[in-house]
Amino acid sequence: MTVSDNELYILGIESSCDETAAAVVSGDKRILSNVIYSQINEHKQFNGVVPEIAARSHLEKIDLVVQKALDDAGIEISDLDAVAGTCGPGLIGGVIVGATFAKGISLAADIPFIAVNHIEAHALTVRLTEDNVEFPYLLLLASGGHCQICIVYSTDNFEVIGRTLDDSVGESFDKVAKMLDLGYPGGPRVEKWAENGDDQRFEFPHPLCNKNSMDFSFSGLKTAVRILAERIFSDNNTNQDQAKSDICAGFQQTVAEILAYKMNLAFEYCKKKQIIPNAAVIAGGVAANKRIRNSLQLLCDKYKTRFAVPPIPLCTDNGAMIAWMGIEKFRKMQFTTLDFQPRPRWPLGL
Numbered sequence: 001m002t003v004s005d006n007e008l009y010i011l012g013i014e015s016s017c018d019e020t021a022a023a024v025v026s027g028d029k030r031i032l033s034n035v036i037y038s039q040i041n042e043h044k045q046f047n048g049v050v051p052e053i054a055a056r057s058h059l060e061k062i063d064l065v066v067q068k069a070l071d072d073a074g075i076e077i078s079d080l081d082a083v084a085g086t087c088g089p090g091l092i093g094g095v096i097v098g099a100t101f102a103k104g105i106s107l108a109a110d111i112p113f114i115a116v117n118h119i120e121a122h123a124l125t126v127r128l129t130e131d132n133v134e135f136p137y138l139l140l141l142a143s144g145g146h147c148q149i150c151i152v153y154s155t156d157n158f159e160v161i162g163r164t165l166d167d168s169v170g171e172s173f174d175k176v177a178k179m180l181d182l183g184y185p186g187g188p189r190v191e192k193w194a195e196n197g198d199d200q201r202f203e204f205p206h207p208l209c210n211k212n213s214m215d216f217s218f219s220g221l222k223t224a225v226r227i228l229a230e231r232i233f234s235d236n237n238t239n240q241d242q243a244k245s246d247i248c249a250g251f252q253q254t255v256a257e258i259l260a261y262k263m264n265l266a267f268e269y270c271k272k273k274q275i276i277p278n279a280a281v282i283a284g285g286v287a288a289n290k291r292i293r294n295s296l297q298l299l300c301d302k303y304k305t306r307f308a309v310p311p312i313p314l315c316t317d318n319g320a321m322i323a324w325m326g327i328e329k330f331r332k333m334q335f336t337t338l339d340f341q342p343r344p345r346w347p348l349g350l
């Protein structure tokens, strides 16, 4: 099947966490539509994503979101060349909703179905949004569900060189926000509060940063925040808002330092293995954080390597990244049979 890039249209469907999303993307990198329904208001009162509520909400919204994505793109189902759906990893109830809907479209329109690994889609989004990001490149994937460093050798060859031993980096932002009663989702709240904070007032641990390992651990850092938060909340003589800002600033700075330390090791690993990364990329929701982006930019300057970050709305979960992964797979004729089972856990490249 040969289709020229400007005539190749793929619908991507995403439902692995708390966003119901769909988009139509063309082979020549046009995002014709990108519709996202966020469930934030449904999960807010619980300070986190409740899987059962998420699955029901995906089911309620998916047909409307997909229809809007087609309408916004001015595309009929019959114009599509394939439909790509997130099939994992993620909250399985939601994944099943999106994957089954995508399979249904594939059957109804008689077009190929492409099962997409959500993390691989985050990893490759930069090739949709930036020109000439060639393989191999270094990737820091920093989201709510994942925290890992890998070398991306191709669309289906990833070497994971560092991973978290406990929480993901986004999760640690969310938990810190919860401890400080800042609301949900935590990452943007912590960043906002940090703007008025002194990042030097409190000292925080840098777990696993005295080791030559690219693995992460955030639980010690989280405990340090919890202890500080308890102290502050029980002390009526402390300016609590200022203390919260100072904790957020110190925590955020510490995370930026940890990520830069690990990425520095990743650059050194590449050097030792004589791999020349074409770029260093950060993807996932945490890439929205300016302090973290700045510290990685400095590191890339040191290694004279291009630093590439997708635009923030495409760093967090969206349908365009799934559609793009569909395009990358379509070009390799990597279609999926309809008996493919969604996977709550799905390692990269397998």
Ligand code: KG4
Pocket: 017, 142, 143, 144, 145, 146, 169, 170, 171, 173, 174, 185, 186, 187, 188, 191, 284, 285, 286, 287, 288, 289, 290, 315, 316, 317
């Ligand atoms: O990629 P994403 O939208 O969903 C997952 O696949 O997990 O990432 C969401 C995560 C959340 O943990 C959120 O708190 C974090 O990204 N996040 C941020 C910021 N914006 C979102 N973390 C730090 N600073 C931000 N500005």
Ligand code: ZN
Pocket: 118, 122, 143, 144, 284, 285, 316, 317
């Ligand atoms: Zn994600």
